[in-house]
Amino acid sequence: MAKFISIFNNKGGVGKTNLTWNIADSLAEKGKNVLLIDYDPQCNLSIAMLGTEKFKSLVSNPAAKTIRAFLQGYLQSTGPGKIHTHTGPHTNTKVKIVAGDFWLNVYSDALNVGNDLLTGNGISKFTAIRTLEHTLNQDGENFDYVIIDLPPSFGGLVRSALYSSDYLIIPCTSDTFSEYCISLIAQMLPQFINDWNTGIQRFKQNNYGSADFDHIGKPKFSGWIFNGYDTRSGKKLRADQAHENNIEQAIQRLVKTLSAEIKNYNAVIDDHEKDYSLGGVEDMNVIIQNSLWQNIPASKLANHQQVKSLTGDKQKWSLEQLNLIQKIKTQIETISDNIISKLV
Numbered sequence: 001m002a003k004f005i006s007i008f009n010n011k012g013g014v015g016k017t018n019l020t021w022n023i024a025d026s027l028a029e030k031g032k033n034v035l036l037i038d039y040d041p042q043c044n045l046s047i048a049m050l051g052t053e054k055f056k057s058l059v060s061n062p063a064a065k066t067i068r069a070f071l072q073g074y075l076q077s078t079g080p081g082k083i084h085t086h087t088g089p090h091t092n093t094k095v096k097i098v099a100g101d102f103w104l105n106v107y108s109d110a111l112n113v114g115n116d117l118l119t120g121n122g123i124s125k126f127t128a129i130r131t132l133e134h135t136l137n138q139d140g141e142n143f144d145y146v147i148i149d150l151p152p153s154f155g156g157l158v159r160s161a162l163y164s165s166d167y168l169i170i171p172c173t174s175d176t177f178s179e180y181c182i183s184l185i186a187q188m189l190p191q192f193i194n195d196w197n198t199g200i201q202r203f204k205q206n207n208y209g210s211a212d213f214d215h216i217g218k219p220k221f222s223g224w225i226f227n228g229y230d231t232r233s234g235k236k237l238r239a240d241q242a243h244e245n246n247i248e249q250a251i252q253r254l255v256k257t258l259s260a261e262i263k264n265y266n267a268v269i270d271d272h273e274k275d276y277s278l279g280g281v282e283d284m285n286v287i288i289q290n291s292l293w294q295n296i297p298a299s300k301l302a303n304h305q306q307v308k309s310l311t312g313d314k315q316k317w318s319l320e321q322l323n324l325i326q327k328i329k330t331q332i333e334t335i336s337d338n339i340i341s342k343l344v
Contacts, residue, residue: 009181011180033144036098037148043101049095066098069082070082111156117195120200167222167269173226174239182254193262218265220268222269226277
């Protein structure tokens with residue numbers, strides 16, 4: 001059975017998309033089948049993995065081969081539509097993606113908490129991702145992980161993804177806002193779960209004995225990732241270390257809050273180290289730019305030349321850059337190993 005993971009932080013610029021892509025590729029390199037859901041209207045994950053031209057061809061088609069094709073029927077009361085999955089030119093072929101679409105803004109606006117969720121009448125809109133994976137499973141496609149890339153907001157798309165997810169991973173960067181946004185998640189997630197429970201209760205009043213949604217709507221906080229820090233002389237800069245310490249304290253407060261306020265299930269995984277860290281990835285500098293330009297996961301860039309500019313001029317990586325690529329590869333592998341071992 002697939003494990004559903006939301007990678008989310010209310011703060012933008014924490015590397016959600018890049019981490020989602022690279023972690024998925026690393027999991028696939030370890031033999032896992034991964035389905036990526038680009039649930040962000042900005043569609044950065046789709047563009048990064050598939051390339052600009054391929055993505056343009058998907059969204060410009062009148063019958064767009066994006067997530068819109070599947071979701072639009074929910075708004076037209078015709079039920080879910082056709083599912084299109086795609087693979088990237090340089091990403092492991094065990095990773096498939098349901099491409100995003102700018103139209104997701106429309107779907108987000110249509111996810112009405114009052115009319116759809118709290119009344120229990122539109123639960124299916126909020127669990128569409130589960131239906132998508134179940135449909136693929138019935139068609140013979142099996143996945144070990146479904147990983148969802150999300151916008152930096154607390155809107156309907158995020159609610160929908162969290163209700164469909166088994167696990168929540170929070171990426172953080174070295175700044176005060178990451179710490180602050182962890183506290184916002186601690187406030188908002190219990191409210192989201194309370195709304196879900198209210199909706200399910202109302203749903204069951206009109207659907208006696210139904211257990212269709214009993215196993216979902218129970219996301220567990222499963223860890224955080226420290227992303228984009230700098231190292232000099234083999235250790236983190238003092239400022240980055242200070243921010244990391246503050247984030248660790250915010251994570252402990254998050255764990256305490258979720259454990260205290262969410263009563264109907266255990267909202268935090270059992271982490272034996274009790275630090276809830278899944279690992280970290282240091283600042284990629286020019287590596288990330290090249291990764292996006294060439295649609296190549298960062299850990300695989302050593303096998304390709306560096307692109308100097310969008311004009312296409314190429315040159316060899318320096319020894320220092322090759323060492324950084326290898327370090328990033330190792331760091332991503334550590335995170336994927338922890339996901340495999342901890343999210344059980």
